[in-house]
Amino acid sequence: MNTSTTRSRIIALARTDLQVAARDGEQLLLTLGLPILLLVFFSKVDIVPTGDGEPVDFLAPGIISLALLSVAYVRLAIGLGFDRGFGAIKRLAITPLRVNEFLVAKLATTVVLFGVQLVLLAAIAVAIGWRPQVSISVPVVIMLGLVAFTGLAFVTASIVDGLTSLALANALYIILLLLSGLVFDIEKMPGWLQAIVKLLPSTALAELLRSGFSDTTGAVWAWLCLSFWAIGAPILASRLFRWE
Template sequence: MSTAAILQPSKTNVPRIFRKESRYEFVKLTRTRSFSLATIGFPVMFYIIFGLANRHAFDGNVHMAKYMLAGYACFGLIGAALFGIGVGLSSDLAAGWLELKRASPMPVSAYLFAKCSSAVAFGIIIVSILTIIGTSFGDVHLSPAELAKMLGITIVGSISFASMGLLIALLVPANAAPGIINLIYLPMSFLSGLWVPIKFMPHWLQGIAPLLPTYHLSQLMLGIFHYGDTMSLITHWNALIGFTLVMLGISRIIFHRKEQNA
């Protein structure tokens, strides 16, 4: 039997490899307190401070605590995806860990799948905690259908912004990745109305929001509660899908150039 055949995993082992790699990646992130506590803690803390403070506030038919639940849910899941993929993958590249993985029988796709699935898992955890807080202490009422749609948007949003995290990891050195992500993530979150409703911002800032992928994700989440803007949901879906494809396309080009120059 050739060496290549020995190193090539059998088809029956591939699902097991994907499952184990995802499990170990999730456990690693959970045990990395600087990631898990901050990623979960910040959106929860902000929602407790600002969301619960508006549990009795209404703007017309809009319940502000419910509105902010959607905003901070997006804020949390985006952070989990960007930091989990962007910082994690960048650190692995700098340490040569990805090269070691590629030399093993494990498919590279299993590594990327594990990163993405862990980001999705953290996104679901964050949204679930925020939902429990909102329904328990913020007078927020959610139907089972609304909760299911929120979790669905969480999965889609996590995958979409994982593509952005991938691009950042390929472009930015490991020691600069956290700072660069914050410089991108925090302004985008604010300008997209994830912290403060868009209508309360100056008009010139309101015009920037539709240019940002974070805005389109938040409108899809707000659309579950019928709190979205006047644009159609198809427009928001197309914008988010287009953003994801662009991020993946650029990442693919950069990755192949790195391969050729290696």
């Protein structure tokens, strides 16, 4: 008689995902290429408005947010889109795996992959002069961000198919990169645009990480915004998810 448990299924799927990610390690480094380039370039070439302090103090938390967005949202949405297109999701559906287990397994993979990227990015930032004062809020903010964007990746892959998912995820990546205060300060934007971008999870994530890395608790609007997405996105994801 076959038996598997929720725990064994989540571990099996997350372990397999990580195994493949480790084998294709160069791909993971490539996705880090752009964030590292932006971090080093704009820290050394002071052309973007980064507020009063050292550019790297503004940029490092923004770039870490960008990496989170890239691994939890873009990478996952594209992967899910392709897996669905290949009929791989449908094949998973005929195993005892349940929707929520699938979500948790993908989140677990994402947590590990982001952890690796965080260490690398932080090391580079410190090497070029970043001196963060880390608040205890940082791990909380990062978890909320990972949950929100993992959920959004599932939502994206559920409402559009394969290639569209790829295009949409990449487009959103660029838009959020420009608008969410990741590398550009939103204070320089017109008031109406600021009001809009403050509703985005990436804006709240960057804001809270910036506060967290300078040992402050962060703005209330940002906590509300990120918590809203971290609760809403997974709920929406498990509602919308289709195995086919």
